[in-house]
Structure formats: structure tokens, C-alpha cells
Amino acid sequence: MxxxxxxxxxxxxVRKNNEDCFLMEPSLQLFVLSDGMxxxxxxxxxxxxxxxxxxxxxxxxxxxxxxxxxxDAQPDVSxxxxxxxxxIHLANKKVFEMxxxxxxxxxxxxxxxxxxxxxxxxxxxxxxxxxAYLLRSGTMEQLTADHSLVAEKVRIGVLTPQEADASEMxxxxxxxVGTGAxxxxxxxxxxxxxxxxxxxxxxxxxxxxxxxxxxxTLLTSASAQEAADRLIELANEYGGQDNVSAIVLRVTQKSDxxxxxxxxWKRKS
Amino acid sequence: xxxxLLKFENSILREVPLGTRxxxxxxAPDNDIPIDNLAVSNYxxxxxxxxxxxxxxxxxxxxxxxxxxxxxxxxxxxxxxxISIGKHDILVDEKHDAAVPVDxxxxxxxxxxxxxxxxxxxxxxxxxEMAAAAGERSQLSPERLRVPTLMVLQGRTDQxxxxxxxxxxxxxxxxMATVRLSGWFTPEIAAQINKHEDGYYLGRGDRVPxxxxxxxxxxxxxxxxxxxxxxxxxxxxxxxx
Numbered sequence: 001m002x003x004x005x006x007x008x009x010x011x012x013x014v015r016k017n018n019e020d021c022f023l024m025e026p027s028l029q030l031f032v033l034s035d036g037m038x039x040x041x042x043x044x045x046x047x048x049x050x051x052x053x054x055x056x057x058x059x060x061x062x063x064x065x066x067x068x069x070x071x072d073a074q075p076d077v078s079x080x081x082x083x084x085x086x087x088i089h090l091a092n093k094k095v096f097e098m099x100x101x102x103x104x105x106x107x108x109x110x111x112x113x114x115x116x117x118x119x120x121x122x123x124x125x126x127x128x129x130x131x132a133y134l135l136r137s138g139t140m141e142q143l144t145a146d147h148s149l150v151a152e153k154v155r156i157g158v159l160t161p162q163e164a165d166a167s168e169m170x171x172x173x174x175x176x177v178g179t180g181a182x183x184x185x186x187x188x189x190x191x192x193x194x195x196x197x198x199x200x201x202x203x204x205x206x207x208x209x210x211x212x213x214x215x216x217t218l219l220t221s222a223s224a225q226e227a228a229d230r231l232i233e234l235a236n237e238y239g240g241q242d243n244v245s246a247i248v249l250r251v252t253q254k255s256d257x258x259x260x261x262x263x264x265w266k267r268k269s
Numbered sequence: 270x271x272x273x274l275l276k277f278e279n280s281i282l283r284e285v286p287l288g289t290r291x292x293x294x295x296x297a298p299d300n301d302i303p304i305d306n307l308a309v310s311n312y313x314x315x316x317x318x319x320x321x322x323x324x325x326x327x328x329x330x331x332x333x334x335x336x337x338x339x340x341x342x343x344x345x346x347x348x349x350x351x352i353s354i355g356k357h358d359i360l361v362d363e364k365h366d367a368a369v370p371v372d373x374x375x376x377x378x379x380x381x382x383x384x385x386x387x388x389x390x391x392x393x394x395x396x397x398e399m400a401a402a403a404g405e406r407s408q409l410s411p412e413r414l415r416v417p418t419l420m421v422l423q424g425r426t427d428q429x430x431x432x433x434x435x436x437x438x439x440x441x442x443x444x445m446a447t448v449r450l451s452g453w454f455t456p457e458i459a460a461q462i463n464k465h466e467d468g469y470y471l472g473r474g475d476r477v478p479x480x481x482x483x484x485x486x487x488x489x490x491x492x493x494x495x496x497x498x499x500x501x502x503x504x505x506x507x508x509x510x
Contacts, residue, residue: 037385076435076464109387120458121437121445137473139487145466149388150305152397155466159305166298167305168275168282176387188465189437191458191474 001120001194003029004250006225010232012204013240019043019110020202020245023051029117030058031247035130035202037176038099038108046110049098050091050177054114057087077187081123084116085185088125088177095178109176113144113200115249117192125187127175131206133214134190135197140215143188147175170207196251197224201231204244208235224248271323273316274360275302280386282357291317294354295328308332308355316346316359323361325352415508417469417491424502425451433469433506438462440499441474450502460499463488469506476500 005026011018019036021044032051036043061067061083071089073082091112099105111128124132129146145151149172153159159167175183192198197218205214214231221227227248235244273292275283285292285301294302295313304313310330317324323346327334335353336344346352348363388396417433427449431438440448443457450459456475463470470488477484479498480491491497497504 035385037387039384077437081436137477137487141488149393149396152393153305156397158307163298163305166303168303169277169305171280171282171385172277173385173387174393176385179387180389187436188463189435190463190472191437191439191461193458193473193475 001192002252003117004224004252005031005247006223006228007245007247008225008228008232009245010236010240010243012243013236015243017044018243019047020204020243021047021051022200022245022247023055024247025055025059028055028058028062030055030114031116031200031249032112032114033130033200033202033245033247034110034112034177035128035204035243035245036108036110038105042105042108043110045098045105046095046108046178049095050088050110050112053091053094054084054087054112057090058083058116061086071182071185074187077189078121078123080116080118080121081125081187081189084114084123084125085187088112088114088127088185089183092127092177092180092183096181099178107179109179111173111202112177115198115200120192122190122192122198123187124190125185127177127183127185128173130200130202133199133201133211135199135215135218136193136195138219140211140218142211143190145186147186148173170203192251194251194253197227198249198251199227199231200245200247202243202245204240204242205231205235205246208238208241208244218248221248224250271361271363273302274362275304276358276360277356278386278388278392280384287316287318287323289318291315294359295330302359304355304357306355306357309357313354314352316352322346323363330354415510418507418509419448419497420505420507422496422503422505424500426502427451433462433464436464438464439474440478440502440504448502448504450500452501455500460497462491471497 009020022033024031032054034047034050036047069086071086099108111130113126113130113132116123124143126144129148132143134141134143149169150164150167152174154161154164217230218227221230228246231246232244271287273285274281293300293315295311296309297311312328313330314327314334325346326343333340346361350361352359419431421429431448439446439458439461441457441459442450442455458474459476460474460478461472469491471491472488476499481496491506493508495506497506
């Protein structure tokens with residue numbers, strides 16, 4: 001299978017700094033998005049350091065198995081998924097160290113959502129309220145559970161999703177990278193199918209644009225890049241209250257069937 | 270122009286300008302200042318202008334409204350006062366100068382953007398415990414303590430029974446499949462089961478599986494005893510003691 005990618009980040013219409021940040025590493029099939037916080041320019045520092053650390057750790061662990069695992073390895077996911085979670089644990093450590101070392105960086109932090117592909121197998125890991133979505137056969141599912149106070153209240157059944165949308169507590173996160181010495185990272189896995197579309201985005205998108213509208217934009221765009229551009233434009237059209245970022249991945253048919261098979265045959269012989 | 274600032278911990282969550290209309294505060298979403306905390310009554314209090322002064326009035330709330338830490342039913346407000354409702358504070362700011370556009374453009378007033386903040390672990394636990402204690406549904410379901418199992422009722426598989434232990438369980442003839450199907454036309458990934466925080470979800474692969482005879486539409490949560498059909502294979506999803 002082949003992955004077509006598109007991505008964009010934008011200041012939005014209100015903010016003065018873009019604290020969102022993303023990195024795509026096609027050679028590794030690794031995609032990372034982060035939304036920084038901490039006022040002034042410190043959110044930018046946090047999100048940039050977070051995505052760079054995740055990519056660096058994954059890169060190094062590809063080259064050498066000897067790279068240590070950070071955080072507790074989970075027995076119910078693959079080694080690769082644990083690696084991705086480990087990268088976020090390391091990002092937490094780095095951002096936290098920087099935040100505690102310099103007074104001007106005190107209180108900075110970031111969300112991180114990351115996807116790592118190995119063939120058809122997708123690893124997902126995240127901390128915070130940036131999301132990963134999977135659009136498959138016309139139905140869009142959120143692959144990540146937001147680490148925000150309102151989302152956690154919805155999950156334990158004391159708040160309805162409607163009340164959550166109207167809540168003034170939407171900006172209150174329950175987990176973030178870099179605000180504590182350690183953090184709990186959520187991870188999961190999924191087998192990808194040809195025709196799937198994946199979306200990584202910051203809350204600047206999901207607070208402005210509803211899920212059905214996101215899904216229809218993904219479905220009606222000609223390319224992954226067009227989808228990312230249109231999502232950012234929609235968020236801005238609806239007020240652009242926050243920085244907004246989107247990475248769109250489309251899983252397409254094996255490109256050149258015959259050629260691909262020849263390569264495999266050559267490798268085998 | 271005067272305004273009210275909703276504060277929680279050290280963050281200003283919302284800013285509401287004061288006009289001629291009363292500003293309502295409460296847990297119901299239709300308040301001018303909604304606060305989703307169970308310590309807050311649906312329609313808790315309101316703030317309005319009366320004969321040139323600003324007044325706060327408690328609307329017979331259960332836990333009360335506090336002006337500078339004293340419980341009040343009705344009180345006059347002045348600049349700098351703080352009204353406490355549950356864990357939130359509402360600050361009175363009468364000296365706020367409305368921003369005057371420098372250039373000639375008429376900009377639409379932009380609502381204040383919430384600054385993101387993070388609760389520390391203890392604070393988070395406290396708030397969720399309070400919420401859970403007040404809520405009717407408990408988080409603990411007995412299913413969590415039992416082992417999810419797939420029993421093969423019919424079809425060619427490599428085992429008779431499988432434990433669903435990982436976050437991802439693949440059904441198909443792929444090498445990485447947990448439930449390994451054989452057969453000429455069996456796809457590598459026929460279907461998959463994903464474990465989430467609240468349970469196990471069946472999703473499609475290159476086949477659309479059925480649950481109790483009905484083809485699934487998107488990820489579908491599995492219940493104890495469900496019958497799963499993937500091609501010619503029939504599996505029973507059970508929670509084992």
C-alpha cells in the first residue's frame with residue numbers, strides 16, 4: 001500500500017504566535033503533530049522540541065535496538081508501538097527539563113499525537129487533546145481519547161457531549177507533555193486498509209469544525225493536501241480562534257502492481 | 270466598559286461584558302456563564318445593574334454564592350470584588366477600557382481565546398472522583414475483571430479458542446493474525462478487534478464481519494455472548510471468569 005500525505009499549519013485569526021507544530025518523516029512512515037502552550041513564545045518552543053524528540057528517538061531506534069525504552073512498556077501492544085510511546089515519554093522528559101531549567105519557560109507544555117506505520121500496521125500514541133481520526137468506508141472514528149477534563153467527564157458519564165461542547169472548561173487538560181516529571185501515554189494499534197484516510201489535528205480544528213463536516217471535507221477532496229488546506233480554511237472561516245493544524249494521510253492501492261511484484265521477486269531470489 | 274472574568278485556578282476562562290441585560294451564572298449550558306461543575310446549581314446566580322450599581326443575586330442555589338468569601342443572597346458589587354461559586358471565581362472589573370480600534374476599520378469584537386492549562390495529577394483525581402461520586406454510573410464494570418475470549422463455533426482456524434489479550438487482534442490469514450484463518454480466498458486481514466478504554470470493538474478488514482447476523486457499520490462495541498461471523502467462520506465472543 002502507498003501513503004499519500006498532505007499537511008498544513010496556520011496561525012488562525014486571533015493568535016499572535018503559532019504554537020502548533022508538525023513533522024512528517026516519510027522515510028520512517030512517521031507523522032507527529034503537537035500543540036504547544038505556555039504563553040509568549042514558550043508554547044512554540046515546547047511543541048517544536050516535542051516533535052523533534054519523537055522523530056529523533058524513532059529514527060535512532062530504527063538504527064539500533066540498543067536505544068533504551070522510556071516509560072513503562074505495555075504488554076498489550078507491539079514493540080514498535082511501545083517505541084512510539086517511549087518517544088513521547090522522552091519528549092516529556094526533555095520539555096520538562098527545559099521548563100524547569102529556565103524561569104522564562106516555566107509552565108510550558110504541549111500535546112503530542114503521533115502515527116507510525118509498518119506495512120499495514122498502524123501505531124498510534126498520544127498525550128493531550130490533539131486527535132487522530134480514521135475515516136473508513138464513509139465512517140469517521142476518533143482513534144484517540146482526549147485527555148481533557150470535559151472529555152474525561154463524558155467518558156465516566158457525568159457530562160453529556162452537548163454539555164461538554166458548551167463548557168467553559170474545554171481548555172483544561174488532564175495530561176500534557178512537559179508539565180510533570182513523568183506522563184501517562186496512551187497507545188493503540190490498527191490494521192490499515194486501502195481506501196482509509198487518517199487525520200491528525202490540533203484542537204484549533206475540532207473546536208471550530210464539527211466531525212461530520214471534517215468527514216465530508218476529507219471525502220470530497222481530490223488529494224490529501226487539498227483536504228488539509230480545506231480543513232484549515234474552514235476553521236478560519238468559522239472564526240479561527242486558535243492555531244490550527246492538520247496532517248492528512250490517504251492509503252492508496254499499491255502503485256505499480258507489476259513493478260512492485262518484480263521488486264519483491266528480485267529480493268527473494 | 271465593565272466586565273466579569275471567570276477564573277479557575279490561575280486561568281481566566283471567560284470574559285463577559287456587562288450590559289443592560291442581567292448576566293446569568295449556572296451549570297445549565299444556556300447561562301451566560303456556564304460552569305460545568307456539580308457544585309454549581311443549574312441557575313445559580315445573576316449579576317445585573319440596578320439604579321446605577323452592580324448587584325449580585327443568588328438564585329436559591331444549593332451551595333451558595335460568596336462575595337469576598339462571605340455567603341450572600343444579594344449584594345452590591347464594586348470594582349475588584351470576587352464572587353466565588355463552587356471552585357470558580359468571578360471577578361468584577363469595572364475599569365476595563367474597551368479596545369478602541371486605532372485604524373478606521375470596524376473590527377468585529379473577538380471573544381477571548383481560552384489559554385490552555387493542565388491540572389496536576391492530584392487536582393485531576395479530586396475533580397474526577399467528585400464527578401464520579403455524584404454521577405450515577407460507576408466506572409467499574411465486572412467485565413473488566415474477566416478475560417475476553419473468542420470461541421470457534423465453525424470454520425477452519427488454527428485453534429479452537431483464543432484469548433483476546435492485546436490491543437489489536439487480527440482475524441485473517443496474515444502472519445500477524447491472532448485468529449489465523451486458512452482457505453484459498455481468505456484475505457490477510459478479514460476483520461480486527463480493537464481494545465479501547467471502555468471495551469472491545471469489532472472493525473472491518475477486507476471483509477465486513479457480522480455481529481449476531483447484522484453486518485457492522487464502523488467500529489462496533491462487542492458484548493458478552495456476541496456471535497461474530499467473518500466469511501464462513503463463526504466465533505463466539507465471551508468474557509471468561
